[in-house]
Amino acid sequence: MDFSLTEEQQMFRDMFRDFAEKEIAPVAEHADKTEQPPVELLKKAAAQGFLGATIPEQYGGAGMDYLTYTLLAEEIARHCLSTAITITIHTMLASMSILDAGSEGQKQKYLPRLAGGELASFALTEPDAGSDPGSLQTRARREDGTFYLDGVKTWVSNGGLAGVHVVFASTEPGKRHHGISAFLVEKDSPFVMVGHREPTLGLRAMDIRTVYFEDGHVPAENLLGPLNGGWPIVLRAFNRVRLGLAAAALGAAEGALALGANFAAERKQFGGPIAQKQAIQNYVADCAVEIEALRHLVHYTAWLADGGQDYGRYASMAKYLGARIAKDTANKMLQVHGGYGFSDEYTISRVYRDVRALRLLGGTDEIQRYAVARGIFDEKGLKIQP
């Protein structure tokens, strides 16, 4: 057992922290209030290599391992969960799916662009296919060796910013999720229409869209992975994004705890700082305990992933626990702020709204619990249904 970060990981973490404090902290509130994605910030992040964090160097990436990626997501999320999730969707869901399933040609064509700062999206969810991606209505019709893509995708993160969409469509509708294929679709394709920007409770600096694909022609070379082989791509992408989101939850919780502890040390009531009150001390202590437990689960999950071991169940556990801890921490720290916590002038109210998303995206709490239970019953030879 060795719980220390390598020298390289420490160096990266310091660099991430430095970047987050200098570049992200000053713009996060503005991005939320104006509901504008921090495009300039993302360019700076790209220049640092963060948008290609886990992409190998041969494709223009920074070649980080998963553990290092969790440090990146954590440090960014301390100050801006929108930015952390924007990058996590781009990296863990979209870009890494190309690395995972792409042909050599696809990797060479797309990965340097995506590592260089062009954003990508992962278009899976549909109005009637949220927790149940088996019921996709988007179709990719095959004709003379090429495909015609038709359907509507909702809740597409980075939908309006992405240069490349990784789109999932049914190529054999009768086979449910075993009949899904993945396609790489360029933003500029004439049949792609970026629609409604989702007005959200939190994560207001994210660009979450409805995207329409109107019976457009996608050449066969844009099929990502095998025909009807989309589902394993989705599952592996889910594992990665859950790990990334768990790390983001960790960072958001740490950010919230810092805000609450600072406020408690400064706010005076009853003749002294409210940090002198046992009720406040207990809130802070409980959050700190949960955050440390979460950190170790996140790092352990990343360590499994880096070792090439099956980490799916752990990714679900970490994401589920992370979402809950981030929410509980933000909730308690908002309470520490009293009336100020309800004011838009204080960062904690943004954090409280932002972290609520973590219990929904990348698989709801209910789906994560199902995934964990399924793994346990699988070992007993029992297939369970949601």
Next chain:
Amino acid sequence: MDFTFSPEHVALRRMIREFCEEELRPRAKEVDRAGRVDPEVMRMMGSLGFFGVPFAQVYGGMGAGETGYCILMEELNRVCPSTATIVGAHIGIGAMSLYLDGSPELKRKYLPDLCAGKKIAAFALTEPNAGSDAAGIQLRATLEGDSYFLDGQKMWITNGPIADVVMTLAITDPALGARGGATVFAVEREWKGYSIGKPEKKMGLHGSPTSLLNFDEVRVPKENVVGQVGLGFVTFMKTLDVGRTSLGAATVGGGQAALEASLRWVKARSQFGRPIAHMQSIQFMLADMAAEIEALRSLVYRTAWLVDNGKPFTKEAGMCKLLGSEIASRCIDRALQIHGALGFSRDFPLERGWRDARIGEIFEGTNEIQRIVIASELLQEVGVRIRP
């Protein structure tokens, strides 16, 4: 024991619900978006007598007591928490402090207009340095001849921007401080030296305006002292007890709305080939919501009964507010979870309820203060006096 509502209270609830469904619900989204309640709604509520529900008819009220007032708050908050908050601050703490302790003359002067909604009331206790530590207030009232001069600042005042009469707690005897040296004054909006700060930008309750109030040597005639000089803190604490009961009632409505929305949604939304109502994770969330709301409902109306029958209710009022706000937040959070991503969208009403509900755990005494109130009552019964 009799758990039925009187025919008058049943009729009152029916009338309020009809108004809420027909007039309030269609406007609730716009109230949040525009950040104000439609003046037409305020006028209608005035003519229906909503602003005077608990008060005696001799002052222009409806005479429906705390129980009637709780019914009003439950129904309003079920549909539009911003509107409920305006009405609650007006009745439950603003006009209530005057009603509980004001002289007959002062009540006759203000209550009829307040009950009719021609004037709006506010309750000004909190200051920049006196939140949970309410006894730490510094706003000064100095007696000169027949008048007091008020100087200082109040903050987070619900209805601040729209109130015509503000019940203001000020220190009249600095040597004694809040306990024994504070007095309540009824201050009118038009008086010289009184000014209103910018409305606060808040996470929720966008339609319920909140602001700072500045008092720059505001002259208040002696007749506008509410209750006894020096006993203002007692008046305000008594008032808050009544207010807390009705806040509990509001949270019953908030929780109920969340449950109703969830029941509609789980029937309509299908995943994995069937309505999500068939998922046990969903069913158990619904069951927990309903169980908590029912327990809360019983507590709230029992406490209202204590109030209406002149029995002690401080501890129970604290429990109504503490449990109610936490139950409402939990229920609305579960409802949001049940709605999935749509719960997170501002195109749907769930997230508004979620933002609106959170302040319930903070205002009119944070839940930590409620726990202190409850513990202090409990410990007093065994002979221990505690300080926060």
